[in-house]
Amino acid sequence: MAANFPPDDNNDGLVARSRAGDNAEPLSVSEISNILKRTVEDRFGFVRLRGELSGVKRAASGHLYASLKDEKAVIDAVMWRGNTQRLPFQPEDGLEVVASGKLTTYPGRSKYQIVVERMELAGEGALLALLEKTKARLQAEGLFDERRKRPLPFLPKTIGVVTSPTGAVIRDILHRLADRFPSRVIVWPVLVQGQGAAEQVAGAVRGFSGLPEGHPDRPDLVIVARGGGSIEDLWSFNEEVVVRAVAECSIPTISAVGHETDTTLVDFASDRRAPTPTAAAEIAVPVRAELAATLDDFASRTKRAILRPVQLGRERLQARAERLPTPETLLQPQGQRLDDIAMRLGNGLRDKAARARERLQGDKARLNAPLLKSRVQQAGERLAAVARLMTSLDPDNVLKRGYARVIGPEGTVTDRVQAAKHPALTLKFRDGELDVSTGDTPRPAPTPAPRRKSPEKGLPPAQDDLFG
Structure with a gap:
C-alpha cells in the first residue's frame, strides 16, 4: 500500500524543506524509538508467552538472557537478577516455559523483547523433560554411581x-x-x-x-x-x-x-x-526388642556351644563305658581261680592230713607209753629243779633259821651306810615285822616291801612238743 505524501512541486530536491500545511517536524531515531517503546509498553504492559528456551546464558551481573521461540517466530527475553534468584528451576535450552512480563523495545538494536518477571515450566511434560535432562547430566558426572553408596551405621x-x-x-x-x-x-x-x-x-x-x-x-x-x-x-x-x-x-x-x-x-x-x-x-x-531377643539367642547358642563338648564327652564316655566289661565279668576269672585254689587247698589239706596220719601211724612205735612216760618224767624233774632253786633263792626262807631282814623305804637294806640314811627301819622276822628307829628323827611309816609270789606247787612241768 503506497503512502500518501502531500503534493510537492519539487519531490526530487536534495534538501528537505517544510511543505505548506505540514505541521509535523521530522522525528529523530531516538524519538521514534522512545515513542515505539512507550506504545509497546502501554499496549503490552503484561503478557504471558509460551515458547521454547533457546540460547540461555547468564551474565556476570546475574541477569538471564535467552530467546523464546516456536515454529514460526522468535522473541528475545531478559530476566533481571532479582527475578532470576527466585526461579524454582534452572533454565536450560530446549525447555518449554511460560514467561510472564511486559514487552518493551531495545532502541540500541531496534528490537523488541520481553522483560520476564516470572518463568514457569509449560506443564508437567516440560517439568519431566527438565527432570530427565538434569538426571542425565548428573548421572554422567557419577553422582548416582552405586559404588559411591556407603553402608548405614x-x-x-x-x-x-x-x-x-x-x-x-x-x-x-x-x-x-x-x-x-x-x-x-x-x-x-x-x-x-x-x-x-x-x-x-x-x-x-x-x-x-x-x-x-x-x-x-x-x-x-x-x-x-x-x-x-x-x-x-x-x-x-x-x-x-x-x-x-x-x-x-x-x-x-x-x-x-x-x-x-x-x-x-x-x-x-x-x-x-x-x-x-x-x-x-x-x-x-x-528394633530394640529384636536386638534383645537376638542377644538372648546368641547367649543361648554360646552356652550350648560351651556345653556341647561336655555333652559330647559325656556321650563318648557313656558309649565307652557301655563297651567296658561288667565287674562280674572282670571278677569271674579271678572268682573261678579262687574257687579252684580253694578246692585245691581243701584237697591239699586233706592230703597232708592223710599223709600226717599215715606218718603218725608209721611212727607209732616211737609214740608208745613207756617213751611218753619217760619224757613226761624228765620234764617233771626239770620243773622240780626249777622250783627248788626258787625256794633256795627266796630271802624269807632264811628267816626260819633265826635271821631277820632289814627293810627300808626303798626295800631291803644290806649295809650299814645305807641303813644310816634312814631314820626308821623295819625288821622282818619269820613271824612278823618290828619297826625300829635309828635316831631322834620321827620315823615315817614304812612302805611294805612287795612280796614275791612263790610259784605254786604241784603244777606239772610244761609238756614238750610231741612233734619234736
Missing part, C-alpha cells in the same frame, strides 16, 4: 533430620524411632516447598556435613525428609544444589521424600532411599 547414636519442624513428617519419624529404638534426634528446620526451599535444604545438609568429627552435635546419620505431594511440590528435591549437597555429604544419608511412588533426584544421590519418612526411621535403627 547399625545403631546411630545421633540422627540428623532435615525437614519442616511443623509438619507431620517429623512427628512420624520421632514416633517411629521411639517405638523401635529411642535415639537422639537433631532437627534442622527448613522449607520443603516453594521459593528458597532448595537452598535451605542444601544448606542444612552441608551444615551437618561440615560439623567436625567428635562434635557433640554431629549426627551419625542424616535423613532428608518431606511428605507427599505433586511433582511441583517436590521439585525442590530435584534441584541440582540439593542433589550435589546430598551426594557430597560426609555423613551417610537416607532420602525420604514423598510417598512410595514419588521419585526425586535426591533418591539417586543418597546412600539409601526410603519410600516414606516412617520407613526411613525403620531403616535408621533396629
